[in-house]
Amino acid sequence: MKRKEKMKELNALSDEQLKERLKDLSISLLKTRFELKTGHVDNPNVLRTIRKDITRVKTIETARRKK
Numbered sequence: 001m002k003r004k005e006k007m008k009e010l011n012a013l014s015d016e017q018l019k020e021r022l023k024d025l026s027i028s029l030l031k032t033r034f035e036l037k038t039g040h041v042d043n044p045n046v047l048r049t050i051r052k053d054i055t056r057v058k059t060i061e062t063a064r065r066k067k
Helices: 002-009 015-038 047-067
Strands: none
Touching: 002 047, 015 047
């Protein structure tokens, strides 16, 4: 999915859904880091994607708080 599409999708979510998405992404990041250390990750770029998604969610939350 492209960056603009992800941002549109995230902007359409409610505040509660954004919090839930952030929680899920954080858990996913933790699990992926553990799997990377144990050698079970086929594609290490997944970490980068998860971190960027977390940043996108936090950016949207900050923008909504400023309004």
